[in-house]
Amino acid sequence: MAFIWSLFIGGIIGWLAGLILGSDIPGGIIGNIITGFIGAWLGSLILGSWGPVIGGFYIIPAIIGAIVLVFIIGLIFRSLRHAN
Numbered sequence: 001m002a003f004i005w006s007l008f009i010g011g012i013i014g015w016l017a018g019l020i021l022g023s024d025i026p027g028g029i030i031g032n033i034i035t036g037f038i039g040a041w042l043g044s045l046i047l048g049s050w051g052p053v054i055g056g057f058y059i060i061p062a063i064i065g066a067i068v069l070v071f072i073i074g075l076i077f078r079s080l081r082h083a084n
Helices: 002-021 028-047 059-083
Strands: none
Touching (some): 002 028
């Protein structure tokens, strides 16, 4: 059950990051989950482990990390579109 809860929270984190930046994350729900997990890792790497914990994620660093990740992914996809 903890794994399912982590998937759910990771998806919400990824979804929030896309919502805040106003861009869609490629891959839909799976993309949101992956972005949430990688963003949580990236955020805790950059900002450390602090703030409220839900589902094993430090929420504030995870959301900030996911926002950074969505921004970088958006830049990559835009540059690929302009290259074609």
